[in-house]
Amino acid sequence: MNHSATAVMDNRHPMPGMQVYNLKLGMWIFLLSEVMFFTSLIGSYIILRFAHPEHWTQPGVILNVPLTAVNTFLLICSSVTMVKAFVAIEQGDQKGLKLWLLATILIGASFVGIQVVEYTKLIHEGFVPSFSAYAAEGGNLYGATFYLMTGFHGAHVTIGVLCLIFVLFRAMKGAYTAESYGGVEIIGLYWHFVDLVWIILFTIVYLL
Amino acid sequence: MSTAQLVSSLEGEDRSQPGYAGEGQHDISFIRKYIFSTDHKTIGKQFLFLSLFFLVVGGALAGLMRWQLGFPGQPLPGGGVLPDTMAPGGIILPEFYNSLVTMHGTIMVFFAIMPLLVGVFGNLLIPLQIGAPDMAFPKLNMMSFWLAVPAGAVMLASFFVEGGAAGAGWTSYAPLSTSGEWTGVYLGQQLWLASLIIMGFSSLTGAVNYITTVINMRAPGMTWFRIPLPTWSLFITAILILLAIPILTGGLIMLLFDQTIGTTFFIPAGSGEPLLWQHVFWFFGHPEVYILILPAMGIVSEVLACRARKPIFGYHAMVLAMIAIAFLGWIVWGHHMFQSGMNPMLGTTFMISTVVIAVPSAIKTFNWLGTLWRGDIHFDTPMLHALSFVSMFIIGGLSGIFMASAPVDMYFHDTYFIVAHIHYVLFGGSLFGIFAGITFWFPKMFGRMMGEGLGKIHFGLTFIFYNMVFFPMHNLGVQGMMRRIYDPNEYEFLRPLQEMNTFISISVFLLVTTQFLFAFNFFWSMFKGRRAPANPWNSNTLEWTVPSPPAHGNFAVMPTVYRGPYEYSSPEVDADFYPQDQPPPGVGSGGHTASGPEPVPGA
Amino acid sequence: MEANAHPQPRYILIWGILLVLTLAEVGYAFMDLPKIVLAIGLIAMAVWKALMVALYYMHLRYEPRRMWILAASPLPLAVILVVAVLTEF
Numbered sequence: 001m002n003h004s005a006t007a008v009m010d011n012r013h014p015m016p017g018m019q020v021y022n023l024k025l026g027m028w029i030f031l032l033s034e035v036m037f038f039t040s041l042i043g044s045y046i047i048l049r050f051a052h053p054e055h056w057t058q059p060g061v062i063l064n065v066p067l068t069a070v071n072t073f074l075l076i077c078s079s080v081t082m083v084k085a086f087v088a089i090e091q092g093d094q095k096g097l098k099l100w101l102l103a104t105i106l107i108g109a110s111f112v113g114i115q116v117v118e119y120t121k122l123i124h125e126g127f128v129p130s131f132s133a134y135a136a137e138g139g140n141l142y143g144a145t146f147y148l149m150t151g152f153h154g155a156h157v158t159i160g161v162l163c164l165i166f167v168l169f170r171a172m173k174g175a176y177t178a179e180s181y182g183g184v185e186i187i188g189l190y191w192h193f194v195d196l197v198w199i200i201l202f203t204i205v206y207l208l
Numbered sequence: 209m210s211t212a213q214l215v216s217s218l219e220g221e222d223r224s225q226p227g228y229a230g231e232g233q234h235d236i237s238f239i240r241k242y243i244f245s246t247d248h249k250t251i252g253k254q255f256l257f258l259s260l261f262f263l264v265v266g267g268a269l270a271g272l273m274r275w276q277l278g279f280p281g282q283p284l285p286g287g288g289v290l291p292d293t294m295a296p297g298g299i300i301l302p303e304f305y306n307s308l309v310t311m312h313g314t315i316m317v318f319f320a321i322m323p324l325l326v327g328v329f330g331n332l333l334i335p336l337q338i339g340a341p342d343m344a345f346p347k348l349n350m351m352s353f354w355l356a357v358p359a360g361a362v363m364l365a366s367f368f369v370e371g372g373a374a375g376a377g378w379t380s381y382a383p384l385s386t387s388g389e390w391t392g393v394y395l396g397q398q399l400w401l402a403s404l405i406i407m408g409f410s411s412l413t414g415a416v417n418y419i420t421t422v423i424n425m426r427a428p429g430m431t432w433f434r435i436p437l438p439t440w441s442l443f444i445t446a447i448l449i450l451l452a453i454p455i456l457t458g459g460l461i462m463l464l465f466d467q468t469i470g471t472t473f474f475i476p477a478g479s480g481e482p483l484l485w486q487h488v489f490w491f492f493g494h495p496e497v498y499i500l501i502l503p504a505m506g507i508v509s510e511v512l513a514c515r516a517r518k519p520i521f522g523y524h525a526m527v528l529a530m531i532a533i534a535f536l537g538w539i540v541w542g543h544h545m546f547q548s549g550m551n552p553m554l555g556t557t558f559m560i561s562t563v564v565i566a567v568p569s570a571i572k573t574f575n576w577l578g579t580l581w582r583g584d585i586h587f588d589t590p591m592l593h594a595l596s597f598v599s600m601f602i603i604g605g606l607s608g609i610f611m612a613s614a615p616v617d618m619y620f621h622d623t624y625f626i627v628a629h630i631h632y633v634l635f636g637g638s639l640f641g642i643f644a645g646i647t648f649w650f651p652k653m654f655g656r657m658m659g660e661g662l663g664k665i666h667f668g669l670t671f672i673f674y675n676m677v678f679f680p681m682h683n684l685g686v687q688g689m690m691r692r693i694y695d696p697n698e699y700e701f702l703r704p705l706q707e708m709n710t711f712i713s714i715s716v717f718l719l720v721t722t723q724f725l726f727a728f729n730f731f732w733s734m735f736k737g738r739r740a741p742a743n744p745w746n747s748n749t750l751e752w753t754v755p756s757p758p759a760h761g762n763f764a765v766m767p768t769v770y771r772g773p774y775e776y777s778s779p780e781v782d783a784d785f786y787p788q789d790q791p792p793p794g795v796g797s798g799g800h801t802a803s804g805p806e807p808v809p810g811a
Numbered sequence: 812m813e814a815n816a817h818p819q820p821r822y823i824l825i826w827g828i829l830l831v832l833t834l835a836e837v838g839y840a841f842m843d844l845p846k847i848v849l850a851i852g853l854i855a856m857a858v859w860k861a862l863m864v865a866l867y868y869m870h871l872r873y874e875p876r877r878m879w880i881l882a883a884s885p886l887p888l889a890v891i892l893v894v895a896v897l898t899e900f
Contacts, residue, residue, distance in 0.1 A: 014425055018877055022424050022425070
């Protein structure tokens with residue numbers, strides 16, 4: 001790569017910068033702030049858990065690990081379909097792009113659906129984020145941190161699905177080509193990041 | 209497909225890359241031009257009006273507070289207009305006083321100083337100083353402003369809900385802030401949280417924009433070490449915002465849940481940890497302190513070098529010192545919490561790292577003095593404000609070192625000494641920096657010069673009254689007067705301080721009145737001021753190479769940069785300034801054409 | 812597009828590795844081991860998976876070196892915050 005992707009017009013080149021185009025750099029920078037956001041949630045969880053281990057139970061006692069393992073499987077699959085959509089448009093395959101995007105949307109939506117089912121069951125069983133019977137001495141830090149972390153992750157997935165629908169809508173209109181696929185690439189980055197966060201959350205929330 | 213093709217095609221797709229000025233102007237409607245504008249200069253001006261409005265609001269709140277402290281229990285003149293829930297018969301209620309303290313701090317930090325520095329100068333200066341046609345994402349930039357407006361509206365609305373505005377201090381320490389049981393404020397506190405969450409999104413979108421723009425959109429030749437210091441400082445500030453604000457957002461959300469859905473993250477009764485809130489808040493809060501001072505440092509460096517007609521002393525040291533401050537800023541947050549019963553080992557660590565941060569700050573201060581040394585100093589309004597920034601920052605910085613030491617802080621903690629310290633840094637530092645910036649770049653913003661005589665009178669009176677207000681506060685603090693206290697006369701040992709409090713209050717009223725001079729000068733100059741030439745200060749940086757105010761798209765052709773920004777009184781040229789884009793002798797005027805030098809990758 | 816700017820990783824293979832690791836994690840979490848051994852093993856596997864996603868699916872592996880630095884920049888801060896606060900409890 002000789003010149004920055006920001007090389008604007010003809011033969012005038014601004015400084016090379018990060019050697020990726022603005023949209024992609026902007027998305028990466030935004031993801032850094034997302035890292036810090038999840039740090040505040042996960043960090044609070046770690047600290048509260050160390051301070052009050054008595055609030056937590058063994059894994060699998062309250063939370064449904066098999067169901068969530070299926071959900072994890074789904075999200076990992078959606079990452080593959082997303083990257084397939086990206087590869088498709090890189091090669092100019094319009095049909096492939098739309099199909100893989102549609103697959104990603106469907107899998108992502110099922111993830112949110114299963115999470116809603118899981119929440120409903122847990123709340124029905126009395127596992128709520130506030131003061132409850134599960135707590136050792138008033139309050140339910142286990143429930144509060146669980147809903148906080150998985151809830152904000154779920155919100156990110158939901159936003160991702162909505163953005164993917166928007167991208168699919170644009171793809172239908174032929175907005176992306178083998179030469180111009182910035183939108184697909186950055187929604188992909190966001191989607192993989194959300195998957196990455198889930199990988200961490202699944203381990204520390206459900207399995208530890 | 210080659211990279212170059214990929215690049216150009218992506219640009220075709222990416223509408224966020226507007227053309228340079230002169231590449232075909234298009235007519236835009238009034239609304240797109242002045243309200244939902246994507247032009248960074250217009251957005252900067254929008255932020256200017258919004259944050260000056262909040263500066264007035266914050267100042268008014270301070271005035272109300274000082275009335276109560278200066279004349280406790282006496283009815284406020286004209287206070288009858290306030291509803292009975294705030295000040296029945298003009299006498300300020302203790303609950304309302306709590307709201308005043310909280311909202312003065314919150315509004316000044318988040319809605320006045322931060323947007324003034326980051327929103328106004330970030331938007332105005334970054335693209336102009338690096339030679340870019342606009343921000344990397346102009347629409348995101350517009351969104352940044354239009355998120356700040358509802359955030360401010362929600363914050364102001366909280367005064368008028370039942371229970372009044374938030375009253376747990378701008379730091380909203382838990383568990384005081386977790387329930388209306390303690391403060392009597394229910395909805396107000398929740399609106400406070402919601403408003404700051406929205407404002408966080410606004411700052412975040414701005415930060416993403418600034419960082420991308422500075423990294424990717426610099427004109428040819430604008431290497432990292434040729435970037436003017438205001439842009440450097442705003443770039444570093446944007447990184448701090450990017451990484452600090454989400455931490456606060458996480459904390460605010462948890463606090464909001466504690467209040468609304470019954471979680472107990474910070475409520476000890478439910479085994480939550482109030483100390484966790486303090487850590488989360490200050491992990492954000494200390495970088496925030498540097499967010500509030502670094503851009504002012506950058507502005508002042510620019511003004512000092514330009515008005516002393518000398519190169520800035522130690523440009524590289526200035527940049528590295530700012531980077532060092534930004535790094536160290538992440539590991540000092542605990543010095544706000546020495547009194548929290550922190551682990552002593554941790555406390556000592558924080559104490560040492562805090563004292564270490566004095567080193568880069570001192571480097572900057574000595575470099576400012578070095579810049580002035582034997583300079584051809586022009587005492588015009590921006591320079592006076594910049595000089596006062598340096599001297600007031602020294603006072604505020606030195607009192608900061610007192611409190612960095614844990615044993616001393618035990619004594620000063622939560623007294624008026626800390627109030628004096630923070631105001632020496634935020635008013636004496638940031639706000640004088642902002643005045644310097646506004647008066648310096650006013651011609652570039654509005655195409656007219658600001659009135660010089662009135663500006664000097666405003667500066668002189670502000671400087672005197674400001675010191676009359678805040679210097680005695682050190683004394684109040686040393687004598688033990690607590691911060692945020694409603695009526696010091698409740699305590700026997702504070703009664704002798706009443707006269708000093710009255711003196712301070714009168715000085716505050718004078719200080720506030722003086723600001724009308726600035727407002728008058730500002731608006732009068734905007735419409736009736738002398739027309740500004742392109743480069744009224746004979747400055748070197750790129751924003752002065754274009755007309756005042758610059759056209760949409762900024763530069764007629766992409767500028768090429770040949771040298772650093774502070775080549776004043778250079779022996780190479782006859783004039784005492786040497787613009788960054790002026791080709792060196794012998795190169796000819798090729799700089800403005802397509803045959804600029806190839807940039808060095810990685811430079 | 813004839814010549815891609817970066818080689819194509821084998822996405823399906825990585826998908827397989829991620830699945831195997833997920834199953835391994837679930838199995839490992841319910842083994843009768845000391846808590847600390849469990850925690851270290853699980854976190855190691857989670858970090859491995861996260862790295863796979865970042866390096867291959869997010870193409871970090873094929874980005875310029877300076878992008879790596881950018882992407883890693885918030886991690887030290889996250890560690891500092893959690894470790895420092897943990898000393899309090």
